[in-house]
Amino acid sequence: MEKENVSHGGIAMSCPIKKAALALPAPVVSRKLSLGGAVGARLKAVGEVGACNADAADSRILVFVRLRPMSKKEREAGSRSCVKIVSKKDVYLTEFASESDYLRLKRVRGRHFWFDASFPDSTTQAEVYGATTSDLVEGVLQGRNGTVFCYGATGAGKTYTMLGTMESPGVMVLAIKDLFSKVRQRSHDGNHSIQLSSLEVYNDTVRDLLSPGRPLLLREDKQVMKLLQQGNQNRTTEPTRVNETSSRSHATLQVIVEYRSMEGGSIVTRVGKLSLIDLAGSERALATDQRTQRSIEGANINRSLLALSSCINSLVEGKKHIPFRNSKLTQLLKDSLGGSCNTIMIANISPSNLSFGETQTILHWADRAKKIKTKALTTANEEVLKVPDSETDQTKLVLELQKENSELRQQLARQQQKLLTVQAQTLASNASPQQSPAPSAQISTPCSTQRKVRRSILAGSCFNTPDSKRSATGNVLVRDLQRKVKTMEAVIEKMKREHILQLKQKDEFIRDLINRKTSNDPEAAEGERRIATRASVRKAQKDAAASCELKSPSYRFRSPAPTAKKRTFWDIGGNSPSSTLAVNARKTRSHVAAETPKGTSMLLQPGFALKKVMY
Numbered sequence: 001m002e003k004e005n006v007s008h009g010g011i012a013m014s015c016p017i018k019k020a021a022l023a024l025p026a027p028v029v030s031r032k033l034s035l036g037g038a039v040g041a042r043l044k045a046v047g048e049v050g051a052c053n054a055d056a057a058d059s060r061i062l063v064f065v066r067l068r069p070m071s072k073k074e075r076e077a078g079s080r081s082c083v084k085i086v087s088k089k090d091v092y093l094t095e096f097a098s099e100s101d102y103l104r105l106k107r108v109r110g111r112h113f114w115f116d117a118s119f120p121d122s123t124t125q126a127e128v129y130g131a132t133t134s135d136l137v138e139g140v141l142q143g144r145n146g147t148v149f150c151y152g153a154t155g156a157g158k159t160y161t162m163l164g165t166m167e168s169p170g171v172m173v174l175a176i177k178d179l180f181s182k183v184r185q186r187s188h189d190g191n192h193s194i195q196l197s198s199l200e201v202y203n204d205t206v207r208d209l210l211s212p213g214r215p216l217l218l219r220e221d222k223q224v225m226k227l228l229q230q231g232n233q234n235r236t237t238e239p240t241r242v243n244e245t246s247s248r249s250h251a252t253l254q255v256i257v258e259y260r261s262m263e264g265g266s267i268v269t270r271v272g273k274l275s276l277i278d279l280a281g282s283e284r285a286l287a288t289d290q291r292t293q294r295s296i297e298g299a300n301i302n303r304s305l306l307a308l309s310s311c312i313n314s315l316v317e318g319k320k321h322i323p324f325r326n327s328k329l330t331q332l333l334k335d336s337l338g339g340s341c342n343t344i345m346i347a348n349i350s351p352s353n354l355s356f357g358e359t360q361t362i363l364h365w366a367d368r369a370k371k372i373k374t375k376a377l378t379t380a381n382e383e384v385l386k387v388p389d390s391e392t393d394q395t396k397l398v399l400e401l402q403k404e405n406s407e408l409r410q411q412l413a414r415q416q417q418k419l420l421t422v423q424a425q426t427l428a429s430n431a432s433p434q435q436s437p438a439p440s441a442q443i444s445t446p447c448s449t450q451r452k453v454r455r456s457i458l459a460g461s462c463f464n465t466p467d468s469k470r471s472a473t474g475n476v477l478v479r480d481l482q483r484k485v486k487t488m489e490a491v492i493e494k495m496k497r498e499h500i501l502q503l504k505q506k507d508e509f510i511r512d513l514i515n516r517k518t519s520n521d522p523e524a525a526e527g528e529r530r531i532a533t534r535a536s537v538r539k540a541q542k543d544a545a546a547s548c549e550l551k552s553p554s555y556r557f558r559s560p561a562p563t564a565k566k567r568t569f570w571d572i573g574g575n576s577p578s579s580t581l582a583v584n585a586r587k588t589r590s591h592v593a594a595e596t597p598k599g600t601s602m603l604l605q606p607g608f609a610l611k612k613v614m615y
């Protein structure tokens, strides 16, 4: 390999090339393509299928060639075609090729170049888009970056391919239309936002072509062609030998698609960037035109294309340092050439033998660009944020838990009431066991049998019995009641334990929700949740209580009027056998809540004291 400067048709480029490769007639270069599935699909679209055996980790820049029709001017100048697209990927370049005399082509000096696909001059804009860019658009929607850049001599058809005309819109317009239609199809899945920016690199300075300072938010695709035309009008153009409206700058259109959706309680964000680049055309510098504005532009264009060629060389040779910083253009293309990006190069060529030199150089660089490896794009630019449930969901949940708790509390109160009744009966029996059947003793006077029986039944006994018998019956009753009390106490104890356990579990759950809600940073919240201590939980409870929000578990279980003392069983049964236990048990929750909201006394308020003094 040897580095040498070659100048074909005025295009100066520095490139390491094999000497034999330059000499004409060159040997026919036949290359077996190794293409990924996506490329295979793309080639199918133009009727070609490559050997699809490359895996995703071995991605490289895909290179396509587009031949434009002979222009009127070229025909009038008597130019002949020097390019033949032999098959849909083989480009044959010869100095004396004739469209009709294909057999003679083999005997004249020429060279074959093989590309991922080559488009003859009859190829439509839609076919070019379908074969080169449509897969990239799909990738962008999945969060993968993609770049398409057109490269070629002045007047070779770069702007036509990229922007096109109103009647035949090019890749940029078709890509955005496609993007919108794909987004519409998937709009029910999540939210998409599409941003557009257009820049030009002119004389190594960057200029905004659409909206200085900020990218445009696209709402519909109808405005696209208009916007792009407007951007193109802002672009620096000059008439050249070949092209009346030659672009004197490199223009890039960047479309950023952001997709957000809720997937299983997480916000998934995918961002994909599509860069569509129309490079300025390289052009022969005119010896007589050295100091004009156009020659300065030409020199800048050539310098930036030279910087591009050095980057391509360094990348192909696998060098560690790639000189991207040598020009604004290469800085702009850095991600596309050396980063994680699906990159497509479309080399535009003219058929005219008058442009033979330029075409040869372009094909040479396109052929070299095929060897540039890009980083595998197996993963998308995706961000998954675990977020707390929505406010409504949280509120709903808290309300449900509150309802459940109040039901449990009522259930407990009912059981306590039952116990109270049984205890009261027991106490009464213990205090005067002989008096309990008293009503029946008083009805010892003769009366109708019917009445007697009825009264006896009401008194709990069918017959008037002697004292000794009454005492024995009373004892049995007391023992029976005591047994009942014990059973009830055991039941209530069990219920209390279950209730406390349930409340504890709910506390844990609500604490978790509060932690999520109070933290703005979901990651930090995640961390906080993991390292939540009692102190932090208590603080959260205190804060929530202070702000009177329904956040802290202690606030949640506080009685609606904490200062008003409620008479419950535990207050009544102060001298009951189980009162000590009950008070202790109560302290675990409502007791604590009843103690917390002690406010400062009005007498201690500064304003109050002052008023007293004044009066």
Ligand SMILES: Nc1ncnc2c1ncn2[C@@H]1O[C@H](COP(=O)(O)OP(=O)(O)OP(=O)(O)O)[C@@H](O)[C@H]1O
Binding pocket: 067, 068, 069, 071, 121, 152, 153, 154, 155, 156, 157, 158, 159, 160, 161, 240, 243, 245, 246, 247, 248, 279, 280, 281, 282, 348
């Ligand atoms: N495939 C094509 N079919 C029909 N006309 C084409 C095609 N390609 C290019 N042209 C025409 O050729 C002329 C030059 O094309 P274009 O402006 O796209 O060249 P360019 O490579 O962008 O040139 P420059 O680098 O000077 O800006 C235009 O009039 C354009 O309409």
